[in-house]
Amino acid sequence: xxxxxxxxxxxxxxxxxxxxxxxxxxxxxxxxxxxxxxxxxxxxxxxxxxxxxxxxxxxxxxxxxxxxxxxxxxxxxxxxxxxxxxxxxxxxxxxxxxxxxxxxxxxxxxxxxxxxxxxxxxxxxxxxxxxxxxxxxxxxxxxxxxxxxxxxxxxxxxxxxxxxxxxxxxxxxxxxxxxxxxxxxxxxxxxxxxxxxxxxxxxxxxxxxxxxxxxxxxxxxxxxxxxxxxx
Numbered sequence: 001x002x003x004x005x006x007x008x009x010x011x012x013x014x015x016x017x018x019x020x021x022x023x024x025x026x027x028x029x030x031x032x033x034x035x036x037x038x039x040x041x042x043x044x045x046x047x048x049x050x051x052x053x054x055x056x057x058x059x060x061x062x063x064x065x066x067x068x069x070x071x072x073x074x075x076x077x078x079x080x081x082x083x084x085x086x087x088x089x090x091x092x093x094x095x096x097x098x099x100x101x102x103x104x105x106x107x108x109x110x111x112x113x114x115x116x117x118x119x120x121x122x123x124x125x126x127x128x129x130x131x132x133x134x135x136x137x138x139x140x141x142x143x144x145x146x147x148x149x150x151x152x153x154x155x156x157x158x159x160x161x162x163x164x165x166x167x168x169x170x171x172x173x174x175x176x177x178x179x180x181x182x183x184x185x186x187x188x189x190x191x192x193x194x195x196x197x198x199x200x201x202x203x204x205x206x207x208x209x210x211x212x213x214x215x216x217x218x219x220x221x222x223x224x225x226x227x228x229x230x231x
Contacts, residue, residue, distance in 0.1 A: 006084055008036075008037055008083030010086060011039070012073035014043055023097075037062065038051055039061075040063050062076055069173075071181070078171075083163060085107055085162055088159050089157070096199055096201070102197075114193045115160045116193065117195075117196055118195045120152045121198075123198050140152065140155065147187040156198075168189065169182070175218065180227070181226050
């Protein structure tokens, strides 16, 4: 064991002034020993000014001068991470940092190299878009066909991965294609992957949800690219 924190929480942020202060408070309240790495991906809505007041010994802020996408922000955060385990935390309050212990359990007890938090294994969730649920199920189904995994929620934000495993794979997707890319590259690397149930408080587009149908098309391409062509 080293003196590094148990957990690095990597938070990609783009125009989340309404929620970023609250999510950082919730992350800080989690009892797990951690560092927080926030990557602001070119925000223009006042998010950067909020982050300047939030940085401290437990929180580092890295700035992208222009918007490059969630995947690019995560790569920056992963490179800076010092924790033994890295977890992705969106800044929009959809995922609950109080559940970090559930995600870390299978890694800390030696069973897993990566843990995906599934929104569809029975945890409480806000009832929202049926077509989004169908799209997620379709993408997960296609991903499972290509990877031979039996995931229920490939597109989940909550992915906890041992840092040495995460930094052993090369990631390149700049936007939401990160999700299928990291899934297939972890599978191809032979990582032991677990799923655990998590809660989910989804938001509407009026509340700031950003993912759209074009990202679904890109995800399909990434499944083909990383799961079939590069097998």
